[in-house]
Amino acid sequence: MSDHGILRLPAPEHLKPATFGFVRGVLAVLAVVGLVLCLLGGIFDTRQFAFSWFFAFYYFFTISCGSLFWVLLHYVCNGSWDILIRRIWENLAALFPALLLVLAPILIFPQLHDPLWAWMGLVGTDNHELALRAAYLNYPFFYLRVALYFAFFIFVALWYRHRSIMQDADGSPTWTFKLHYHSYFLMTMWALIETFASFDWFMGLDWRWSSSLFGAYHFALSAQAGMAACIVIAAWLQSKGYLARLNHEHYHLAGKLLFAFTILWAYFAFGQYLLIWYANIPEETIFYNDHNRGNWPYLTYFLIVGKFMFPVIFLLAQDTKRHLGRLTGIALWILFMHAVEMWWFIMPYAHVKSLVPSWLDPVCFLTVGSFMGFIYLRLMSAASLFPTRDPRLPECLTVSN
């Protein structure tokens, strides 16, 4: 209890080059070697490369998207428990400029985006179905939307991170109030932008298919991935001796939210399936038909067990959430299942008949992942590892639940 003692605030912590220098070097080498392999793959198997590269992009996009959600949520509800780990999300969300760079080849080259978003290859042909949707599915409007999405994501993520770092310098509570004041509107905008981005990039993989629940489903999986990534990074930092004041109370709270969002993801994913299964309309059921051909159903069942049943039962016990090792383990597992889900979602459009892994999937994933990790380490070492002078930091340090 802190009744008698004075609460000591932790000093600002900066990542020491000794901690991350080697890791960063490895990531840089991996990214460069991977990029060469990806270029070769892109030249010899362009179609497969487009899908594998998009798979890698989308995995990291959802993590950043979810992280921005957690940053905004922190301000919307005047949060205090997550201040020690908020900078991790701010840094993850600040990866959006790098994500734009990763998506750029797909946006630029028709050889890449035509197989990926099939409607793009049909523009100019007399496709009746596309003509009906031409008001939304056309090149200028699509690129305008993509520009809007990235403008929003980059601006909000960098702005929130920048103001939070400015507070480290002057300690003024004004920043907290200002960011809180703007967070309501930006959270609403985030939900709209995230929904339409998922429509355009993710649901757009099959442009004839539509699901009104898709934005919510995409929100749940993004937020879940953002929380899992944050837990893993916090555990890594703690294992290196940083963030010493992060204790099992914080992990318990993070674990509760990870648990809640695992259930929320299952709720939306199943709700979407249930409505489509019930109504049985061909243009909606097409999605589940495409994802359950050949040996794909095995992967579908694996998702149900691996991304819902196992994590929910495992996270149900309080001891799991309060135990750093177990919580990190399940967060890593959820991040792995997140990759499986992205792959399950995207790849049926590349391999219509049956499940075929390609060597480009792991190579693209590692290349983009190394690049993201490299940039992330730069962002992380640019400022203190946690907001050192947030006015609610004492509340965070003494949190109990």
Added chain:
Amino acid sequence: MADAVALRPLVVPVGSPLPPNLYAVACEFAGPAEVYHAAEKIRDLGFKWWDCYTPYYVHGLDRAMGQRKSFVPWFTLAGGLGGLVGAFLLVVITSVWVYPMDTQGKPYFALPAFVPILDLVMILLSAIVSILGMTTLSLLPRLHHPLWEWDAFMRATNDKFFVVIEANDPKFNEKATAELLKQLGGTNLTFIGDVA
């Protein structure tokens, strides 16, 4: 003579003759920190039948009192599993055997259609069983409690903090326990009796 016993006061200050059917010795503390540290000492002395009463939730008081994790989650789990199995039997028996209906050509055993029912009955039963289990473990509802005879105790819901050590605790001794509470900083030391 029986009338005389019944008229003996149930609440007396420590030092006076004991009330009939001694229930507990109780005392008052000024604030959360005092009650917290007193609880730690009482816990370390090995008392079992005692409790703290505070106007609001004092963080960490459960650990200072040495309370183990609540048993209620097991009620929740049992209720949830019971609801899941019960709802499954209910929908499967009725829609597969008792009253099979062809709806839009879906199979009789249509698991996706059952899931909302399984989910909701599971939640409903786990909630009901949790509440029943919690009230049972807390010996609630009850019409009367000996402590309610003590007027000062009413401020437990306002601005005072109380520690009550019950007479059926194996370590209880009316003199030594009252002395202990006094040493811990308790004021307004009082013996509480019971009607029967």
